[in-house]
Amino acid sequence: MTAPVLEVRGLRKTYPGVLAVDDASFAVAPGEILGLVGKNGAGKSTVIKMVAGLVAPDAGEILVDGEPKALASSHAASVLGISVVHQELALVPRSSVAENVFLGLPYPRRAGLFVDWPELHRRTREVLARLGLTVDPRESVDGLSVAQQRMVMIARCLAWEARVVVLDEPTASLTDDEISHLLEVLRQLAADRVAIVYVSHRLEEVLGATDRVVVMRDGSVVADLVTATLTKQALVAGITGEAKASESQTVHVDRAGRPPGAELLRVTGLTRAPALHGVDLSLREGEVLGLAGLVGAGRTELARVLFGVDTPDSGTITVRGKDVVLRSPRAAMRERIALLPEDRRHQGNDTAQSIRKNTSLPTLRQHRAVRWLPRPSAAKERAASEEMVGRLGIKARSTEVAVGTLSGGNQQKVVLAKWLVHGADVFVFDEPTAGIDVEGKADVYGIVGELADAGKAVLFISSDLPELAAVSDRVVVLREGRVVAELTGEQVSEPEILGHCYGGADAATSA
Ligand SMILES: Nc1ncnc2c1ncn2[C@@H]1O[C@H](COP(=O)(O)OP(=O)(O)OP(=O)(O)O)[C@@H](O)[C@H]1O
Ligand SMILES: [Mg+2]
Structure with missing residues (x-):
């Protein structure tokens, strides 16, 4: 293998009461597409946040071109050529597409003084065109669909001319068409010697697009595999840690089959x-x-x-x-009528509040301890909330932790839990x-069938x-x-x- 451009060694990160990442080591070389997989809460996003300079590791090293680096901020990481598209969209609201794409980069100026907006918009259009995106650079990002917003984040990596592009669940709400377009862009970047780290729960995508796959389980890297030798079954077995892949890898819905x-x-x-x-x-x-x-x-x-x-x-x-x-x-x-919205981060949860509070939000009335008292009973809320946490396999220390501290996938399950409690x-x-x-997908299909x-x-x-x-x-x-x-x-x-x-x-x- 050519010398890696990015390597992590023994990364570790704990939050109060939670060992988010225990021991993560892997490397990625220029021109390589590396998949990073693992169950909800396995520690993928936390590793990525450390690589992005957003979270400081408790232990371990991050090496760029073989040199240990201290990444004190996301700007520091960007300057070293590491660009990250986070799982939770991080666009600057109420700003234009162009401002978001060139965020943190020097704007083109006229006479070294005034921002040359036409030039900035021209450059933005150029970057967007590489992604097959036709949005107007002057448009506010607030009006874009989730898919378009994600593409704008990816455009930012292109504008930075990153040497390492890390994508955390980039295709979660994209259609097949957009996904194949994105994968095509990634292949082009790889051909230009950019190293790519790709996190996804869509295993077909991982098998089809990557050269190598790193598997995380319970905060540690447990396998580092060459994709060409992998089957989906083997990958699922690696992720779940069960020797035999369960039937959850096929979409299967158990239904009584009664007429509507x-x-x-x-x-x-x-x-x-x-x-x-x-x-x-x-x-x-x-x-x-x-x-x-x-x-x-x-x-x-x-x-x-x-x-x-x-x-x-x-x-x-x-x-x-x-x-x-x-x-x-x-x-x-x-x-x-209940809605599980697509844009869960903005419409689904109050991330500062606990799981218990979130799952009881629409249903305060139901959980009142004494009917004429407006205050809901914490015990009743907790019981309903705990039942759902168990049923949906939400990985959390307790129902009292803030939803914002859960992994992306587990946050989504909380929105679902809310509606199931409410009815x-x-x-x-x-x-x-x-x-x-x-496994979580199988739980969701089970619930749809039950409903x-x-x-x-x-x-x-x-x-x-x-x-x-x-x-x-x-x-x-x-x-x-x-x-x-x-x-x-x-x-x-x-x-x-x-x-x-x-x-x-x-x-x-x-x-
Ligand atoms: N800010 C935080 N405070 C407390 N715990 C956290 C925080 N961020 C992450 N964790 C915990 O660390 C663990 C790993 O989370 P992480 O987001 O890295 O998982 P993930 O592999 O990205 O999962 P997903 O596939 O659901 O996105 C989880 O148990 C999560 O609850
Ligand atoms: Mg994640």
Whole structure:
């Protein structure tokens, strides 16, 4: 192997009561794509934060070009050529795309004085074009989709001309198309001798894109493997630490298979410019309706309208046969509609609060110790919260720890726990398994199956097509804000869904 550009040796980091990283050692060479995998809470993000200069290690060394370096800040790491795209998006809000891409870099200036904005925008466009991104450099990042925001973060690495690019779950909410584009960009970077560290729970992606894979378990690196010799089964076994890979590696949903019951939700002619145009769909008790489409097709927009976050321009929403107007999430909750949002960090949890507080937020009334006292009982909250922590396998020391201290995947499970504690009749799940490890995914499928068997209705949005096909009884495909197909029975399959997403549907159905 060529001399590594980045090497970590015996890294260790403890938080009060938590050994986040015990012993992490690995190296990456120029031009190499290294996968970093492990279960939720294994310590991946913590290692990356140390490499990024955000967290100081308790022990161990970080070497750049064979020299031990003290990385006191993220700027120090950037200057050494290490650029990181974090799992939690870290864009500067209320700033433009260009300002975010060139954050921390000297701006082009005229007469060495005034910022040359046209030049900055031109350079930004150039970087964005390499990523196939067409957003306006002057646009505020607040209005971008999660996928676009992530691409802007990656653009920042390009602008810095990094020698080591570290990506923590970069594809968690991207579609297949965007993922293959991103992987293509990474391959180009690798061809230009950039070293890449790639964290992902999508194991097919890791097997397809990396040269080598480092596996972490309980804070330590337990394996360092050449990808070409690996099977998915072996990788899953390494991650879970079980000699035999469990069945959780295939998408499998256990269902009683009862026929759907009464109609719970109907949407007629729902329009909200520019995202949705005359959407019709219905959802019955005991049914899992998959919602497919490319990013921008209107899936998340539909979810937001159903949860009262956005109001439609026209159209009707009917719940249990009654037309309703959902002006706020509170109104949606009154109709027993729940949303697991895609952008969980901003819409899902209050990260400063404990797991207990978060899981009881929508349900304060239910946990009152004495009915006429407004204060919820901590004991009751804790019991409900603890049950969910167990059921979803949330890795946390106790239900009293702040959600912000949990690993990314575990934070997502907390949002799910919140709704399960609260209860609802219609569950809208927007990318529920993004960032969740193999075992956690199986838990989520189990819960979806249980909800349906209990007579609830689930609207399941996912960019992971094998998952969508396996979980859904029926699939509605959105394209450019319109329903372009409704698939039932045998038609609920990956190629069929994909065909309709891209509009090559006629070929797929006539074949
Ligand atoms: N600021 C913090 N305070 C306390 N504990 C923390 C903090 N950050 C991380 N931890 C703990 O360290 C452990 C490792 O977390 P880390 O985020 O590195 O996991 P991860 O491998 O990235 O998981 P995921 O796949 O879910 O993103 C977890 O148990 C987590 O709760
Ligand atoms: Mg993480």
